[in-house]
Amino acid sequence: MDNQEVSMDAEAQIENTDDDRSLPFSVFKKANIPVTLKFENIVYTVKLKEQKGWFGQTKVKSEERTILKGLTGIVKPGEILAMLGPSGSGKTSLLTALGGRVGDGKGKLTGKITYNNKPLSRAVKRTTGFVTQDDALYPQLTVKDTLVYTALLRLPNSFTRQDKIKQAEAVVTELGLDRCKDTIIGGPFVRGVSGGERKRVSIGQEILINPSLLFLDEPTSGLDSTTAQKIVSVLWELARGGRTVITTIHQPSSRLFYMFDKILLLSEGNPIYFGLGSTAMDYFASVGYSPSVERINPSDFLLDIANGVGSDESQRPEAMKEALAAAYNTNLLENVINEVKGQHDICNQPIENPGRETNHFGEWPTTWWQQFTVLLERGLKQRRHDSFSTLKIFQIIFVSLLCGLLWWQTSISRLQDQIGLLFFVSSFWAFFPLFQQIFTFPEERKMLEKERSSGVYRLSPYFMSRVVGDLPMELILPSVFLFLTYLMAGLKYKLGNFFLTLLVLLVHVLVSGGLGLALGALVMDQKSATTLGSVIMLTFLLAGGYYVRHVPVFISWIKYVSIGYYTYKLLILGQYTENESYPCGENGKLKCHVGDFEGIKHIGFNGGLVSAFALAAMLVGYRVVAYIALMRIGKTKCG
Known part of the structure; x- marks a missing residue:
């Protein structure tokens, strides 16, 4: 032809x-500002890396490879x-370099790239669309939801919220996505739209801002x-x-x-x-x-x-x-x-x-609070099926009923059994939230890199939206678990004791989840993070004060960084007092003090405030570590 x-x-x-x-908002209208892209003598070299170690660390070799x-x-x-x-x-590599996405540590780029004879700037990034090959999209959101949330985040406040939604609807129509607008995107294990429709959604996300440059x-x-x-x-x-x-x-x-x-x-x-x-x-x-x-x-x-x-x-x-x-x-x-x-x-x-229709609205297209609320709404809609899935609810209720039956109506006369239940509760709710949260950032890495590289939002509202959005799952399920187990196991039927136990458990869950967030953000590899998390949590478990009571001095320091140690101590303080009596001796004819019980004596009834402050410090500290680790994701020359 x-x-x-x-x-x-x-x-x-x-x-x-x-x-x-x-349509009032045509995505095929003229670009706001025409941009001529020039690149001169572009050379790009990278240092070769090899995989080393157990947890995915890479060792950089001295030799370099010239890519461009x-x-x-x-x-x-x-x-x-x-x-x-x-x-x-x-x-x-060239496309990434021209799009201003070669960040620090990814290689050495030399030469000159200009946009209307100017270097890369935030204004350029605001008017640039970049469609990645792997279509980083949330699988549980519909086509329309995906584009609406993108419009709410990327279009400046010179548009009203309703105008942003109309712009997203116009993109849906003009890219021929009306037929599947209410269909979820889908993923490897969830059926959704076709490959061509996914690609058009990815392109639609970028042309929402009426870009002058499109990669x-x-x-x-x-x-x-x-x-x-x-x-x-x-x-x-x-x-x-x-x-x-x-x-x-x-x-x-x-x-x-x-x-x-x-x-x-x-x-x-x-x-x-x-x-x-x-x-x-x-x-x-x-x-x-x-x-x-x-x-x-x-x-x-x-x-x-x-x-x-x-x-x-x-x-x-x-x-x-x-x-x-x-x-x-x-x-x-x-x-x-x-x-x-x-x-x-x-x-x-x-x-x-x-x-x-400017794409450059101050330093960011929207305010911090707008970014937080949109990201929170989007996150809740994306994770609503996973957070309270039938399998998770069944798992929690089954374990709680099993605990209730195994420890059915234990009284203080069976003190060893009761403290065994308290330790199991702290152990189970150490691992469960850890493995729920450890996958959070590795699973969202591609999406975070994509949106952060485009300057869609600050890191802080994204992080806070994740922390706040996960609270329902982190707080409701353990509350249901404790309510069922507490009633069946026959722990103290006093509101004060119950709510103190519940408070300790919820803080414990949040701390364990924070450790999971930190490990996931630091390692950014699901398999390695899971292995590392298991090793750390098992170490905390062994140092928790239940299995080993006489720990050698040279390793006894582990208990002071153990989540389980502080939680176990506070759970005991929530149920017993030092001078409280329990039946002891042959046939339980004698009365002994709980503080003298062999399984509790080495834990002690002192230092409750210290334990509470330690958990509070971990609650904040682990999340600070996770936030700092995330700061390296999506960083480019222009922010």
């Missing part, structure tokens, strides 16, 4: 979608640049040709509104190939072609590389030569790659440099827009 004919067909298809634009090797180019408003190349050629990493990966055509048609229409669109793509069909304005072909980090897609085949023919068959998908041919596979089978792949890189430097590089240096018309326009 003739190249020009394909382009005209695609343009006609886009024109046909412009007939009905009666001196790339130069320009993309103007209204153009789509497609970056092609084999896996490992540096496409995603996409493999937007057609894993999609059939028809769905891929729809995605690229959306990108074409967005570009026609004056946006600058840059995308990586692995192996587009011939029809998609001719819809891209410019092509950048990479081979092992080297550029071997940069220019119009319609002239790529003619260029390679001019330097001695023509396809062996007459009809071939241009992208297939370009990927073959980028891999060093040509019609001349006698030529070694490495020699062919070197020849192509040399041909680029000889025939194309000077023209590319001249185009970059000669672009002065729109490049000096500042990226600011004081009008109603």
Whole structure:
């Protein structure tokens, strides 16, 4: 098919979608500020890492690998640049660098990247959309919910809340998502929307802000040709509104190939072609590389030569790659440099827009409180099925009833059994919240990186929304557990004793959950964090004062950092007094003081306030550690 004919067909298809634009917020309107992106002599090197240790630590080697090797180019408003190349050629690295997402510690980036002749700034980030390859979305939210919450967070306060919702609804309609707007996104174990619909939702999240720059990493990966055509048609229409669109793509069909304005072909980090897609085949023919068959998908041919596979089978792949890189430097590089240096018309326009639809609202698009409330609402809706799932409720009620039956109506005459129950309660509610919370941040890492890199919200409202949003599950389930167990086991039927025991248990649950948050945020690997959490909690358990009463001096310090030790002590103080009597001796004919009981004597009845303060310090301290550990997630040069 003739190249020009394909382009005209695609343009006609886009024109046909412009007939009905009666919606108040059209996502295909013109960009607020056109942005010309230039990159000059981009070199990116990383230090090689190897996995070491038990808990996922990495050791950095001294040797470096150069991922990008001196790339130069320009993309103007209204153009789509497609970056092609084999896996490992540096496409995603370049896209990440151009999008300003190469943060500290990820490698060394040199060269010059400018946006309208200005360096990366927060204003640029506010007007930039970035669609990742893996579609980081919450599985339990519907399509409409996903876009509405994104609009509430990313659109500035110059929009009313109702206007933000209308903007999200317009995106749903114009991206053809009306049919599935009330369907959940889904995930690996939850059925939801299709792959193409997921990708359109991801694109919709970014175009909500009417971006001037739009970056996409493999937007057609894993999609059939028809769905891929729809995605690229959306990108074409967005570009026609004056946006600058840059995308990586692995192996587009011939029809998609001719819809891209410019092509950048990479081979092992080297550029071997940069220019119009319609002239790529003619260029390679001019330097001695023509396809062996007459009809071939241009992208297939370009990927073959980028891999060093040509019609001349006698030529070694490495020699062919070197020849192509040399041909680029000889025939194309000077023209590319001249185009970059000669672009002065729109490049000096500042990226600011004081009008109603600005994306730059102070330092953040919304206030701290707005971010907190939206994130809290979104988090509760996302986790409502998991927090109070049937399985969890069954687990808690079953264990509580089992405890009640095993310890049925134990009286103070069975003091050893009672303190055994108290220790089991503290042990069970040490592990349960730990393993509930330890997965929190590892599971949300991709979403947090994505939204933090885009400057959607501060870290503090996100963290607080997680802490507050988890409180219902952390407080209600242990309360139900204790109520059932307490009544059946025959512990002291006094409101004061019950509520003191409940208070101690709830604080204990919050502290154990805080430890889980801290470990998850520090390690950011579910398997390693689980192993580490098990080791730490078992250590605390053994030092809790129930199993070992005469601990050697050189290791006795462990009890002073043990959550279980302080909780066990406070649970005993909540049930007994030192001079309280219990039956002892043969057949229980004697009366002894609880304070002299062998299982309680070494715990003692002193230091209740110290134990309370220790738990309070842990309650705050573990969460501070988790917050500090999260500060490294999503950090880039511009915040």
